Amino acid sequence: MQCKNLAVAVKLWALLCAIIGISLTSDTVLTCVLSVLGFAYLATQKNRRLLCSFGIFYIFLAALLYLIRFHNLHMVIFSEFYVLMFWNLSPVFIVAWDLITTPPGELSAFLSRIHMPTPIILGLLVMFRFFPTMKAELKSVVRSMRNRRLTALGQVLCHPAASCEYVIVPLLLRCLQIADQLSVSALARGADYPGVRGSYYGKALDWRDGLWFTLWTVGTAAFLLVGGVRL
Amino acid sequence: MEKSNKWTVRDVITTALLTVLLIAIQLVVNMVCMANDFVSMVLSVGFTMLLCAPVYFLMVSRVHKRFVSLAYMTILGLVFLAMGNWYLLPYYIVAGIICEIILWKNGWESKKKMTAAWTAASLLYNGVNLLPIWFFWDTYEAFARASGMEQSYIDSFVSYYTSPGWLVFIIVFTTACGFVGSLIGSGLIKKHFKKAGVL
Incomplete structure (x- = not known):
């Protein structure tokens, strides 16, 4: 419903x-x-x-x-x-x-x-869409790691720092890509235009x-x- | 070419996105650490600052302008305000201003200044646990009693923040974690993000 x-x-x-x-x-x-x-x-x-x-x-x-x-x-x-x-x-x-x-x-x-000033509107919208976006990204990172056999318990326990790096680096790179894509999209839709x-x-x-x-x-x-x- | 200090749409979106990621990491680490009293009261803030350092470094390096730390700290303060801890909003705004003072003169181009800013932020982050006990003890105690905790259990629960030895350990541990996290963060930036051409 x-x-x-x-x-x-x-x-x-x-x-x-x-x-x-x-x-x-x-x-x-x-x-x-x-x-x-x-x-x-x-x-x-x-x-x-x-x-x-x-x-x-x-x-x-x-x-x-x-x-x-x-x-x-x-x-x-x-x-x-x-x-x-x-x-x-x-x-x-x-x-x-x-x-x-x-x-x-x-x-x-x-x-x-x-x-409301445009930067605050943009910031709030990005924040509110964060959770569904990050959920999908995190899933894709874990899937890639699984393909390379990096999610095995032994691997994670023996190399915790490396495992953290494998998750955080692609996630951050993806965050930056998303930020760029959102900026282009926002500008194309007139985010800089001062009107209501x-x-x-x-x-x-x-x-x-x-x-x-x-x-x-x-x-x-x-x-x-x-x-x-x-x- | 001289870079303008005016924030662009990309700066706003990058700051918002990475700030929420920082806050999400902090909340997840805190929730995982809640499983054990000692880890939650003593070690959780240090772990948080260690894990968040690379994200903070990336955010400051990427936006490359003033007021990133202030924006992050203010949003963090607003999250605590929504959780009923109103006094943490002004506290984090002050913490953000201190970070901005450290980074004021092109600090985003200096590894040392960013390390100093995050180490200071780590030291000040302890306020999230200490302020309620130092300044709002009655409210804190009433809350703990309402939760069903006995007085002896409350005393042992908060002893980490009332005994000077534990207090020194927590502050030193958190600050050291922030410092080590900064070193890891700057290493990751050099190893991955500069090479990838995103900075």
Whole structure:
């Protein structure tokens, strides 16, 4: 099913609310309220893939936190501190990942409409497209290494520095190539042109955007009111 | 020919791309190191600075202009701001300014200045672990207790940052890793990237 993206302005507002919420709260466990709001927000956008992956991760965290707090679980390889840290940061992860996976056309149209300087728009778009691009590049580097029999455990353990070099050098060279290709593409599409850019994908605000703008505002305010604020 | 100091589209894209790569490496190393308290608290920052040095060297050498380090540090600070540590944003901006001062006079052409800048950045990077404990102890302790840690466990967990011996070791280890990483970075630049004609 196709995602029904909310407007970029609402996504940015949701991110700001989540950051304010987790930064100011004095009750870190209660951040589940913001996470639940985040899951509902993903469900409204029919973003099932993100909903499932974050949902499974969050349930796992909840189970760990329950065992730590009520059954004195002490893990040998992962501190309780980090479990709560991930729990606390989950609302930001959910909302930020939803923003990052927004189609670049919608993002640039919005940023251009609010007169954001071109270098910042370009920088943000490159950052947001980084993860899918790098995933593909890393896969191709590992495939090449496997062809040359450089991924065997013995080889990696006996020559860790060389193995690091085999990964990092082609990856960096590819990064530079991508940067060049993106620059040419951006210039060809008028990145240096000072006017306001439009987009085929730019969308107007509708009632759903208004509703989620209000929900995030009220939800964060209520969360801070109930959970308390640390200054 | 005199090169202009004005940033081009290519500079912006290169800086953004390599900055995200640096931050991604830092986050991955930190997450892997979280498996063990000692590695996470004592060694992780050093490992991070060692692995990130070649990327930083490539970024500074490739863009060849001022404010690359400041841009990188500011973006890093913004990531920490998004994670709820607002005080790390001004801290990293100051760290970026210090790197810029070191690199101010064509530092991107000098291996020594780039090494000095990254070594200083490595030393200052310790702030990510030390600032919350030194200046926000109450918040840190409340968080640790809320996570289900007992007081004795919290004390042993943070003892690395409160005992002077461990503190000196962490600072020296991180700075040394940054320095060694810089040497590796400049070696890789000479061995691969200059030969490939991308610099």
